[in-house]
Amino acid sequence: MSDDFAISVRGITKRFGARTVVDNFDMDVPRGSIYGFLGPNGSGKTTTIRIMCGLLTADGGDGSCLGYDIRTQSARIKENVGYMTQRFSLYEDLTIRENLDFVARMYRMKGRRAAVEHALEDLGLADRAGQLAGTLSGGWKQRLALAACMLHKPALLLLDEPTAGVDPKARRDFWDEIRRLSAAGVTVLVSTHYMDEAVQCDYIAYIAYGKKLIAGPSHEIPAMIGLHTWRVQGPDLSALEAELRATPGVEQVARFGAVLHVSGTDAAALEAVAKAGMARGLHRWQKKDAELEEAFIYLMASASDNFSRDDAPEVKAGAAA
Amino acid sequence: MIGFSLGRFWAVLAKEFVQMRRDRLTFGMMVGIPIFQLLLFGFAINTDPHHLPTLVEIVDDGPLTRAVLAGMETSEYFAFVGRVDGIEAGERALRDGTANFVVVVPQGFERDVVRGRSPEILVSADASDPVAVGSAMSALSGILERAIEQTLSGALATAPATPAPFSITLHRQFNPEQVSSVNTVPGLLAVILAMTMVLITAVAIVRETERGTMESLIATPVRPFEVMLGKILPYVFVGYVQTAVFLIAADLLFDVPFLGSHWAFFLGFNLYIVVNLALGFLISTLVRTQMQAMQASFFTILPTILLSGFMFPFAGMPGWAQALGTAIPATHYLRLVRKVMLKGATMADITGDMAAIGVILAVVVLFAMLRYRQTLD
The missing domain is CATH 3.40.50.300 (P-loop containing nucleotide triphosphate hydrolases)
Structure with missing residues (x-):
């Protein structure tokens, strides 16, 4: 060793x-x-x-x-x-x-x-x-x-x-x-x-x-997972969050205060969603590097998908230090 | 033992003493239980009861009758509390418990005795509690015989009953006055040590696991043997304290003699303490929480009290119960203590009991070792 x-x-x-x-x-x-x-x-x-x-x-x-x-x-x-x-x-x-x-x-x-x-x-x-x-x-x-x-x-x-x-x-x-x-x-x-x-x-x-x-x-x-993320700002994020969750190509929507982080592994599909969003003009869409936060939320979600058990995984999203 | 560190062992030992000192309740229990039990068993329990309430129905009165009743009263077994009329009144008194005995002196008793017709005095006893009335009943015939013999002196001493072809001389050895506490108190040492040693050891060890401190402890380089020894030895000390309390009380309060060899006593109680600690240790390897440890310990205490010969005569139990009793260390230690204290036994007299405890110890230690884990697996 x-x-x-x-x-x-x-x-x-x-x-x-x-x-x-x-x-x-x-x-x-x-x-x-x-x-x-x-x-x-x-x-x-x-x-x-x-x-x-x-x-x-x-x-x-x-x-x-x-x-x-x-x-x-x-x-x-x-x-x-x-x-x-x-x-x-x-x-x-x-x-x-x-x-x-x-x-x-x-x-x-x-x-x-x-x-x-x-x-x-x-x-x-x-x-x-x-x-x-x-x-x-x-x-x-x-x-x-x-x-x-x-x-x-x-x-x-x-x-x-x-x-x-x-x-x-x-x-x-x-x-x-x-x-x-x-x-x-x-x-x-x-x-x-x-x-x-x-x-x-x-x-x-x-x-x-x-x-x-x-x-x-x-x-x-984040790069190892291959996650792409867009940052979304604007009014009425809750409605948008619900809408995006149902949109194909979006694998994960996470809210950080007054912004949404919208992520997916298919860069092209995600970009299409972003373009459509920008076209509506209500929200500000910005491409960003995926960070650990998104990566973990993604990992946790996939872990519970892969092994659906009674003791569902629990991760506390602490405030960024 | 390879890598045994006296320093670490000493640290565990010292820590255990500090914790023992801070745990007031347990400490109180260790000293309080022996004293409390000694007082209760020593003063409250008497298997040879005197002054039992007795009623009389005197149909025929005379000097003989009076002699019989006086004899019964002076024996101190019977305390006359009144007179009854008729069999039914007597039976009612027995049933509702106002009397343990009803004595009926029949019509023409005096005359029939003098004429040698051997009339019958009826003594009805409440035998629903055999222990309560047993001693009084067995003393009864002797009391009556003597009373009548003395009164029938002089002219009335017509042919007294032909003497029996042989006579019995009864020696009540080791406890001539049949004082209950002389029997109970030495036995108590066996029970007290069994109760507290097993319980305290089991709880003290399980406490570490339950509180999570065992995990940090075995994550250090400490060896299991150091932990084991360091945790158990303080309780040997507790056993010494309890025995000292016991010996002082036995001597000062109950006048229990100590006739035998002090060395035999010392060796015996050390071995007995060790076997109980081993039993506590075994329990600690079988349970996970202090509550379970307590329950398991109480489970061992019942047979210790009932089957060891402490409360009830060992010889009176059926074979299977005696076999069970033989597997209990208290059974052998009880005999050992009674032998040494009351019968003046020396080392040679107790080797059998020591060997029996030794065998039990070997079995308990074997099981404990099989169950003991160095890791958390």
């Missing part, structure tokens, strides 16, 4: 009973990058992350994580990876300092006390170190959890929906921190539902029902 990749796995498969949760999954995460892991609920993101850090054993496939074999060297991987779970999973009945101290002891850190004090200073929680972790607000809990999994200075961070249920301000602060870490050379694999978070990633993989649908550098994703 190449040293350029923090994670490089091939053909990862995981079954729970008769259900295949992760199906023949490949992934290469370049060192030092922020790698976004996207997909609807229940698509196998958490399972994949757990396999990477040795919490689950894969039924098939192999690969390496930080140069260690994910099947046989999970002990070494655990020493060098920071894993932040979806749920707050520090001890609510321990104080902030006790939690950090406990984690530091688990990694047998040298200079433990200094590291804990340092982390407390960084968090700005030094004067509240004696407070029980359970009494913190959602945003603080998540910052504490991040500090805890960064305590042993891991080379790779695995973040499983770290910002679920956290307010927008706290999310922005959190992502500032992620970018700072990434700049310092830490590789970050982060799973998320939020599109405004996805656009901040260097690379993206989209997974649905255990299968990888697409992966690549984030700026190339």
Whole structure:
């Protein structure tokens, strides 16, 4: 496996009973990058992350994580990876300092006390170190959890929906921190539902029902899908939106504030629709490059079309950061 | 164990103690349950009841009758609460529970005794609760015999009944006064430890899984063995505290003797604590939530109380129930504690019980190991 990749796995498969949760999954995460892991609920993101850090054993496939074999060297991987779970999973009945101290002891850190004090200073929680972790607000809990999994200075961070249920301000602060870490050379694999978070990633993989649908550098994703988009502005967009949805050649209409993004994969057909619209003179039509937002909405729609199931995919369209 | 880190084990242990200290309810339960049970079982339960309400129907009065009644009263088993007239009144009293016994002295009793016609005194007992009236009934014939013998002294001592060709000497060993608490209290140690050790261990381990902290924990380099040991050892300490509370109470409140070897007691209760912790650990591998852990633990407590010989005599149970009882650690520990405390047993006397607990421990540990997973699979 190449040293350029923090994670490089091939053909990862995981079954729970008769259900295949992760199906023949490949992934290469370049060192030092922020790698976004996207997909609807229940698509196998958490399972994949757990396999990477040795919490689950894969039924098939192999690969390496930080140069260690994910099947046989999970002990070494655990020493060098920071894993932040979806749920707050520090001890609510321990104080902030006790939690950090406990984690530091688990990694047998040298200079433990200094590291804990340092982390407390960084968090700005030094004067509240004696407070029980359970009494913190959602945003603080998540910052504490991040500090805890960064305590042993891991080379790779695995973040499983770290910002679920956290307010927008706290999310922005959190992502500032992620970018700072990434700049310092830490590789970050982060799973998320939020599109405004996805656009901040260097690379993206989209997974649905255990299968990888697409992966690549984030700026190339729209081109990889081959999506063309027109931007529409003008009065009474709701009526136009309904009309366009029924128009052949238009595969997707998404509303962003006071504009519509009208997309399709057939450039010629879409252009014809645009021309007709311009001829009416009511709205302003502008051709634009397809962006990640449209690409994700398109991916989500196709994922739910391909696999119509009860647990319909859910993606939250967050406000662009 | 390869890669075992004393530091990590110690950290888990310390964390567990801190959590235990902050969880007031559980901590209170660990100390409160033994004390509460000791007081209830020790003071409230008595299988040898005295002063049972008794009615008399005296048709023939005389010195013999008075001697018989006085003898019954001084035995303290019977407390005369009044007189009745006629069989029906007596039966009604038994039925509605105002009396446990009705004694009928028949017409011409005095005369018939003197003439050697061996008249019959009728004692009707409410046997719907055999335990309540049992001791009094078995004491009855001795009481009457003595009372009549003493009164029939002197001239009236016509040929007393020919003496039996042999006599029985009864030694009530180990608990001569048949004090219930002497029997119940040592048995309680077995029940208290079983109740709290199994429950607390199972809940403490499942709590990590339920709250999601187990996931972060096993994502660190910590070894499963370190987690297991660090989580279980604090509860061994709890077991020690409970046993200490128990021993002090047994001595100060109930005057339960401690005749046997202290070493035998110490080894026995350590083994017993370990087997209960292992059982709690096994339960924790079978359930997903603290609620389920609690229910499963209570499921083990019922047979521990009923089939171990704690509440009801083991020898009185049918074969299948005895077989079930034999599989319960409390059955063997109960015998061990009673032997050591009441009968003065030493190491040599308890090897059989220790071996039995050892076998149960081996089976429980085997199952627990088969069920235990290092990963989240």
